[in-house]
Amino acid sequence: MDDTNSFLVEWAIKFLENKDVIRKEIVNIEKNIGEFDLVIHYKDRISYFIVKPILGEDIFNNIKNEQYIGFFILNNPANIKFVVNNWGKLVNFKFLSIYFVNPFSNSDKV
Numbered sequence: 001m002d003d004t005n006s007f008l009v010e011w012a013i014k015f016l017e018n019k020d021v022i023r024k025e026i027v028n029i030e031k032n033i034g035e036f037d038l039v040i041h042y043k044d045r046i047s048y049f050i051v052k053p054i055l056g057e058d059i060f061n062n063i064k065n066e067q068y069i070g071f072f073i074l075n076n077p078a079n080i081k082f083v084v085n086n087w088g089k090l091v092n093f094k095f096l097s098i099y100f101v102n103p104f105s106n107s108d109k110v
Helices: 002-019 077-085
Strands: 026-033 036-042 046-052 068-074 096-101
Touching: 002 026, 002 036, 002 046, 002 068, 002 096, 077 096
Parallel strands: 046 068, 068 096
Antiparallel strands: 026 036, 036 046
């Protein structure tokens, strides 16, 4: 599971860097800072990312409402079910982004 998480962290970094190629707002990227897998320093904010293959209840211990938070999780039924079941808690985080990713797919390249 650790190899999967490491791969997803590197994949997330590439994704965020490619997404920022035009705006050039990323100042610095740090890995494994406290309970977060990625901390992205933008010109106007700091975003904290949790990268997990499968989400669990423990994520609620690590996030605060005033933070810019993002999750990179695998696009699978377990994660979709977790998000649906915990939607009432998740909607209270006003700066939350959830990325359902499938980097291991041979057919989907979107």
